[in-house]
Amino acid sequence: MARRSEHTTEELKEIAIRAGFEMMDEKGYQGFSARGVAAKMGYTVGTIYHLFGDLDTFILNVNARTLDEWYEDEVSRAPKKAEQLVRYYAHSYLAYARAHYNRWSALFEHRMQDDAPVPKWYAPKMMRMFDLIEGAVMPHVGDDPKAAARLAKLMWASVHGISTLSLQGKLDQTGAGAAERMIDDLIALAVGGKKVFVGFDKR
Amino acid sequence: MARRSEHTTEELKEIAIRAGFEMMDEKGYQGFSARGVAAKMGYTVGTIYHLFGDLDTFILNVNARTLDEWYEDEVSRAPKKAEQLVRYYAHSYLAYARAHYNRWSALFEHRMQDDAPVPKWYAPKMMRMFDLIEGAVMPHVGDDPKAAARLAKLMWASVHGISTLSLQGKLDQTGAGAAERMIDDLIALAVGGKKVFVGFDKR
DNA sequence: ATTGTTATTGAACACTGTTGAATTATATGG
DNA sequence: CCATATAATTCAACAGTGTTCAATAACAAT
Structure with missing residues (x-):
């Protein structure tokens, strides 16, 4: 699949950070995972790498x-x-x-x-x-x-x-x-x- | 394979701890892994779990x-x-x-x-x-x-x-x-x- | 010898992070 | 309005991880 264009790149970054922030709060650093955050925001791992480059x-x-x-x-x-x-x-x-x-x-x-x-x-x-x-x-x-x-x-x-x-x-x-x-x-x-x-x- | 009986259980624990200690020194906590230590001491992961129960x-x-x-x-x-x-x-x-x-x-x-x-x-x-x-x-x-x-x-x-x-x-x-x-x-x-x-x- | 005990392995499972090719929605240009 | 280029998103794959457990094989005991 491809561009949903429901959000701009900056909006997506914000969504990702928010989701990551919540996951960090709930699961702690140990329970934090790229796939987990991606799932939480309704996307896939690749999107996070695309947004931030590396973990x-x-x-x-x-x-x-x-x-x-x-x-x-x-x-x-x-x-x-x-x-x-x-x-x-x-x-x-x-x-x-x-x-x-x-x-x-x-x-x-x-x-x-x-x-x-x-x-x-x-x-x-x-x-x-x-x-x-x-x-x-x-x-x-x-x-x-x-x-x-x-x-x-x-x-x-x-x-x-x-x-x-x-x-x-x-x-x-x-x-x-x-x-x-x-x-x-x-x-x-x-x-x-x-x-x-x-x-x-x-x- | 099975018991080599080259070492008693206590000796093996000592060998494992020593290998783990060195690996911790060289690779740090991040680079520390059960398989790595096992390989270093010439055994397999299972042996470490057998010796210590859990990681x-x-x-x-x-x-x-x-x-x-x-x-x-x-x-x-x-x-x-x-x-x-x-x-x-x-x-x-x-x-x-x-x-x-x-x-x-x-x-x-x-x-x-x-x-x-x-x-x-x-x-x-x-x-x-x-x-x-x-x-x-x-x-x-x-x-x-x-x-x-x-x-x-x-x-x-x-x-x-x-x-x-x-x-x-x-x-x-x-x-x-x-x-x-x-x-x-x-x-x-x-x-x-x-x-x-x-x-x-x-x- | 036969049996039992147990040390050791190997394979499997469910996860990681990371990369890259395949898709396809959108923006651009003719 | 259609063709092409751009880039967002997914999916699949790879190499690792911890963890479990059945299968094996070596030894001890009877």
């Missing part, structure tokens, strides 16, 4: 959708008060990872085949998250931009590690809210300004 | 080998001086991940199918790493065991996050040693006892 590119587009949705979420719900921003972003990261585990973890489970480099349009979608945290951290480092960039990445990476290991059950933590408490500890250390763990209070 | 169990055994090797490595090379222990373990984590990226990342890329729980013999091999750090951290928290456990996990998770994102190139960091500097910053915050990022020195 890596398609998955990157699906993950980019997640990053866009996530970024939008962070920005729109950020509080106005500057003092609470750091705490908000840190906990918001964990909250999003928890609430949308499948599509969040897909961001980090995906690997380019043959260790091919990530295309240039994708990387910024990950990196711009730093800008948010940089801004939030700024008042805590005496408005030093270099210090802010450095601390922002440190906090981002640390929160990421806490979230990853915690949600994978690799932290041997008991009770709900353990990961949240770890993040609070981190914030206290990085930005709290007082010694937290020497003679610390048993909360 | 998850086999991979866990291979990863357990990594954890054993890693743990041994950490313990044997740890310095005597207590003051340097925290710094040693933190940097040692990153160093191992860098030097043996394939088998290290396999520890975290592997997911149980159907989200089946990890068998009870496996989890401790991951958890005992905490004990090392707990001990190293202890003098820094006034010998409070609860505080030590809490800080140890925080540092472990944070260093894990730094290593993961850094080695995956998701941190937008320029220049060699950037990840190492992040770890130094973390140590300074957690255990250094002074404010690091307010008026911090541009090293």
Whole structure:
């Protein structure tokens, strides 16, 4: 068969990404397959390859959708008060990872085949998250931009590690809210300004 | 064909794990396959299923080998001086991940199918790493065991996050040693006892 | 020797990703 | 208005994957 011309190429890409996004949400990265997505949108595998060239590119587009949705979420719900921003972003990261585990973890489970480099349009979608945290951290480092960039990445990476290991059950933590408490500890250390763990209070 | 009886079952398991370990090192988690390992050891796929029941169990055994090797490595090379222990373990984590990226990342890329729980013999091999750090951290928290456990996990998770994102190139960091500097910053915050990022020195 | 046990294989099944040739609907040009 | 070119879509095929299981053959026990 051939051209249905029910949709333009751009519309089809959108449909494919949408279907892929939903499938990622439902089945997770492991259950994600080109044939599955194609079936979901009422087409065949070949169409996806025709639209995106290769599977890596398609998955990157699906993950980019997640990053866009996530970024939008962070920005729109950020509080106005500057003092609470750091705490908000840190906990918001964990909250999003928890609430949308499948599509969040897909961001980090995906690997380019043959260790091919990530295309240039994708990387910024990950990196711009730093800008948010940089801004939030700024008042805590005496408005030093270099210090802010450095601390922002440190906090981002640390929160990421806490979230990853915690949600994978690799932290041997008991009770709900353990990961949240770890993040609070981190914030206290990085930005709290007082010694937290020497003679610390048993909360 | 049938029983060659060149090796006992235990010997065969050892051979399989060894072959799997090497294959993981060479090809990475993505390039790891049951047939590949079987071929490498001069047998067929069925033998691996006969030995381990299912592929998850086999991979866990291979990863357990990594954890054993890693743990041994950490313990044997740890310095005597207590003051340097925290710094040693933190940097040692990153160093191992860098030097043996394939088998290290396999520890975290592997997911149980159907989200089946990890068998009870496996989890401790991951958890005992905490004990090392707990001990190293202890003098820094006034010998409070609860505080030590809490800080140890925080540092472990944070260093894990730094290593993961850094080695995956998701941190937008320029220049060699950037990840190492992040770890130094973390140590300074957690255990250094002074404010690091307010008026911090541009090293 | 005969029987039983079990290690090992091989073939089959249902899936992957990936490629390319065959179709056919539409756009273009005469 | 018909002929031709373009390109969207499908289908079939290939080489892999994990997984299961009957058939085989080597050994142990009686």
